[in-house]
Amino acid sequence: MTEHDSNPGQQFIAGQRIGSSEKSLISLRAEDGEATGYRFMSATPEEVNQAALAAQQAFADYSQTAPDVRARFLETIADELDALGESFLNLASQETALPLARLQGERARTSGQLRMFAGLVRRGDIFGVRIDTAMPERQPLPRPDLRQYLTALGPVAVFGASNFPLAFSTAGGDTAAALAAGCPVVVKAHPGHMATAEQTAQAVVRAVEKCAMPPGVFNMIFGNEIGAELVKHPAIQAVGFTGSLQGGRALCQLAQQRPQPIPVFAEMSAINPLLILPQALRQQPEALAQALTASFTLGSGQFCTKPGLILALRGEGFSRFIAALSEAVNQAAEQVMLNAPTLAHFQQGVSALEAHGQIALLAGNHQVSPGRVRARLYQAPATLLLEKAPLLQQEVFGPLAIVVEVADEAELRAVMNALGGQLTVTVQADGDDLPLAQRLLPVLADKAGRVLFNGYPTGVEVCDAMVHGGPWPATSDARGTSVGTKAIERFQRPVCLQNLPAALLPPAVQDANPLNLLRLVNGQWTRDAISSR
Incomplete structure (x- = not known):
């Protein structure tokens, strides 16, 4: 047994376990607090x-x-x-x-x-x-x-x-x-x-x-x-x-x-708005309702990319969509949250929404077992978003979403402009919606680190092209991921070396390019060595 295994519960410092405090912390089971x-x-x-x-x-x-x-x-x-x-x-x-x-x-x-x-x-x-x-x-x-x-x-x-x-x-x-x-x-x-x-x-x-x-x-x-x-x-x-x-x-x-x-x-923090454009709403309201419920209830709604705000353009299919979404939410199983503080914060968010006179509960008003939660669905008027009501700008971490019916493209643009920065914005669109989606793309990209088309944001691919970031308050620095x-x-800084003798240059910037790096040399990308200085 090595030293870092021999003193459980202590700090890890320079390869050793060190602990001197009399104040102890206890690991608890999420399900029952034991x-x-x-x-x-x-x-x-x-x-x-x-x-x-x-x-x-x-x-x-x-x-x-x-x-x-x-x-x-x-x-x-x-x-x-x-x-x-x-x-x-x-x-x-x-x-x-x-x-x-x-x-x-x-x-x-x-x-x-x-x-x-x-x-x-x-x-x-x-x-x-x-x-x-x-x-x-x-x-x-x-x-x-x-x-x-x-x-x-x-x-x-x-x-x-x-x-x-x-x-x-x-x-x-x-x-x-x-x-x-x-x-x-x-x-x-x-x-x-x-x-x-x-x-x-x-x-x-x-x-x-x-x-x-x-x-x-x-x-x-x-x-x-x-x-x-x-x-x-x-x-x-x-x-x-x-x-x-x-x-x-x-x-x-x-x-x-x-x-x-x-x-x-x-x-x-992010509420990750999901926009449903007219033809998509008209063509597939029930399918959208099922998939959307699965997304915002996934893992008890405890994903930072959970679509918490649903913006649907007024038109044919909206009533069918709301009915199907409410049914899917009512059928969602109760779940356990990560820990007691997370559950308490979710309950506080629910109480704040239900105390607001202009926000209506559409689905999810069920009895739950102690220590568990059920999905909840609310509807709010677009005017609250246009007024930048703090309650609708704040993430409620848990299986909860808010639907807002938007009158037209102009109001949708105004609503998006009223929102703070987001990790994601999602667009659900069918063929005839593409011109509208194209017109909206600049404002959506201005608000989020990732813009999705016909998908759901609760899934972050780990790869070169991924951005998991966005403007405040999604992150503290919109330039990173x-x-x-x-x-x-995020954890690097640039250094410029001026007129250093060749013998002092680090390998990465030596003429011979011993690391075989792709380098920008005199405005051209190349792996070639530099012939002379």
Whole structure:
């Protein structure tokens, strides 16, 4: 038994388990709130400091690892995650109430994105090289030799998400992107699945040892009140966060109040409007109702891309659609949510909607078993959206959707302009709807990181082209994404070397191009060596 396995419940700091606090945290079953049998020590401020300094100490060596070495490390983490047994998935299911099939798929996604980033590192995309060679004879002034590449930003604080205990948590997308960029991480384990986080962290530490990485390249701490200490620590150079708007906003404010402000890449809140255009509504109201209900109730509606706002253009088929949608919602089975706080927030959202005199409950007013929820469907007038009513701008995390009937294209444009930024916008359209869809596309793309056509947003492909981001309040920085290979750019910065002697140049920008990178040299993409300086 290695040291990181011998002291369960303690912090992971530089390859060791460390714990001194008398304050303990208990892992709970999502279904009934009973203890799973795992207990954890809340990190002290000194332990937060130790974890951040360990990451800082590891940065100098880890950020300079060769591409193949770093790629093998990422692949080894993936192998260790895949090797975790059924008991691990059963434990994750206990803590989150997520079914085993969902968790098996999520583990495959988690290891798959680590391997995806390993491929990115091997391709050399992480360097982003741009070279403008010297032009000593240029008039009126010569041009110096300029060589730009991307380098790691520094230690990254990662906040685990509640709804994806694997893919957006300890070894999830933010951790994978940061490690791929060359940045050590300090993970704050999510309190809703601490035992799952611990076993995931053990897998990562095994990979650290097998690959002889600096031990401080990965660290993880437990605690409900230590996030602020982590963000404020001067060693931390960036933050990755997936969670509520309130939590993300608080971290952004902390980061900007530091003597040295740092970027926070927070994925926070979206209602993900879904637009149904006239011919689609007329041709397939019942099919749309069934598929839409399946989407917004999937996983108890606990997907950040859940379509929570349904905008339907007034016309033939609307009444049939509402009837079919209400029936599908009434037939949806009750479900368990991730944890008691998530259930409480959902119930608060329901109460706020039902207290509003202009919002009507259409379906879902059923008795439920204790600790469970049923899908709910509401209808609101378009005027509330046009007035930017806060209640309709806020995500209700859970199996709930709001339908709004829109009079015409002009009102639909006005409604979209009144909405805040979104992770996704979806358009349901048939053939005759295409001209309208084309006219709407610019405003839709202005509002969201991903625009879908005839699909449903509750599914995020992990690939080069994916964008999982969007304007505020969907994220804190619309220029990035937390899914896909472009996610690595959040944890990098450009460096330009001017007139460096050839002997001092890093491999990525050397004339001979020893890494065989595709580089932008004097305005042309090439893998060729530079013949002379």
